[in-house]
Amino acid sequence: MYRTHTCGELNKNNAGKEVTLCGWVQRSRNLGGMTFIDLRDRYGITQLVFDMEGDPGLCNEARELGREYVISATGKVRERSNKNPNIPTGEIEMEVSALSVLNPSELPPFTIEDDTDGGEELRMKYRYIDLRREPLKKNLLLRHKMASEVRSYLNTIDFIEVETPVLIKSTPEGARDFVVPSRMSPGEFYALPQSPQMFKQLLMVSGYDRYYQIVKCFRDEDLRADRQPEFTQVDCEMSFVEQDDVLKTFEGLAKHLFIKVKGTDFNGPFPRISYREAVESYGTDKPDIRFGMRIKEITGSVKGGGFAIFDDASYTGGICVRGGASFTRKQIDLLTSFVRKPQLGAKGMIYARFNEDGTFKSSVDKFFSGEQISGWMRQFDAREGDLLLILSGEKGQTLKALCELRLKVGEDLGMRKEGEFAPLWVVDFPLLEWDDETERFYAMHHPFTSPKAEDLPLLDKDPGAVRANAYDLVINGVEIGGGSVRIHNSAMQKKMFEVLGFSEKDAHDQFGFFMDAFRYGAPPHGGVAFGFDRWVALFGGSESIRDYIAFPKNNAGRDVMINTPSPVSGNQLKELGLNLDE
Ligand code: ASP
Secondary structure, three states: OOOOOOOOOOOHHHOOOEEEEEEEEEEEEEEOOEEEEEEEEOOEEEEEEEEOOOOHHHHHHHHOOOOOOEEEEEEEEEEOOOOOOOOOOOOEEEEEEEEEEEEOOOOOOOOOOOOOOOOHHHHHHOHHHHOOOHHHHHHHHHHHHHHHHHHHHHHHOOOEEOOOOOOEOOOOOOOOOOEEEOOOOOOOEEEOOOOOHHHHHHHHHOOOOEEEEEEEEEOOOOOOOOOOOEEEEEEEEEEOOOHHHHHHHHHHHHHHHHHHHHOOOOOOOOOEEEHHHHHHHHOOOOOOOOOOOOOEEOHHHHOOOOOHHHHHOOEEEEEEEOOHHHOOHHHHHHHHHHHOOOOOOOOOOEEEEEOOOOOEEEOOOOOOOHHHHHHHHHHOOOOOOOEEEEEEEOHHHHHHHHHHHHHHHHHHOOOOOOOOOOEEEEEOOEOEEEEOOOOEEEEOOOOOEOEOHHHOOHHHHOHHHOEEOEEEEEEOOEEEEEEEEEOOOHHHHHHHHHHOOOOHHHHHHHHHHHHHHOOOOOOOEEEEEEEHHHHHHHHHOOOOHHHHOOOOOOOOOOEOOOOEOOOOOHHHHHHHOOOOOO
């Protein structure tokens, strides 16, 4: 037996007991006649003591141990005179009587500390060492806890986990596919799934009315802090449901995770707001509603006042910052430069202060009377001490800039509180999105999403106005998941492909098996998929999902530890029938 206990479990009650521990040498200190070693394993750290007077040979052996050596030590547990209240084992130490080196270690390339001296690139290269550090260990444990709570919740309400294939067929909709060449069918390719979408729907056709899977998905997209080429979804589907049933079921899952993992109990249902309201009031379909400061449009009240910027703009709107009248000129200038960044593209920002003495001061005093400005203030429900920040321009772009401005001011004023969670459902997404470049409609969610029955008459006349039975779960401005009630009738699915510009042949080639299945008794069904990495990162308090994935890729999509992507041999290429251009 290698060990009797772990390095995280011994305490005063074990004093006098003979134990054996195994682990890694975190650090060692030589103090006079004593040598202390912190022995670390997954569970914690235990202090080992070697006494030069008691056993000089053993003490000298201990002094030879380097950082990250793997050792086993046997000895008696004793209460410490100098206790460390910061760790669970801080009341005891082990008086070592036998030591063996299980494996020496080269000097690690960075320190195994919370604040390590290793840079990102180095830590990624030696990820297996990086994973020994406490912050990463905590993240992986959080991930494990969340995955097991997801399973435990869904299992108790009759969901079953079914695996779906990883080598599938490339389809033209959605993001770019990763493809895998086939040896047995030269010149042909599999694609890795962007999600198990069609398979989970087929499982509904097969009668497995509650499915889930914690599953890897693959999308060949440009990467960001919250994106990886391979990521994990909690993918779910249910039969005989309407939108409300799906939202209630998965709100249950979300609340379960909040209680079990964060200790946060939500009374009452999550708010639901329409896509349109989200965009008009927050400038985005993933609003952070930890704070108010909603955007309001005032185009009607400012147009025609002789101020060219307002007069020429198709949209003018703003936010009201409570207590913002005390912002200094410099603070306002900084916000102006913020919205003028090329990514946001605002030409400028207009402000109007509602002073504590009831007077107004604005950057457009020359053009508007106090009475007019007072009218704007009323539209925002502004009070003495408040500040309006106003942008003008093309509607979509201005709303986007207002969204970022609102988030920035909220952040600056500490309104986006860490540890506070504000979940909501955004519903009634548009079914289709027009793309100017290819001059066609794309499905906003995916081509299997059903249109709202009441909007069906618009499908031919004004497809862009049709709303879908589609929804997203948003928490603190992060899109945690999304789904829809699906089309379950083959005529409707055919019509959808038509609207998306597929010829009958293309639709048949790409999705024939799927439309065929719907001819054999497809039940009404709907579902959702949650971005598991993002959800874990959100609960862990970070934006970077990489810190919650054991072996992630870097921003260039590389795994620098195993050094891939990498070339394959000429032989492999030949077998696959592939010829690479020089
Ligand atoms: N498969 C969809 C996605 O990955 C989610 C869903 O509709 O269930 O976004």
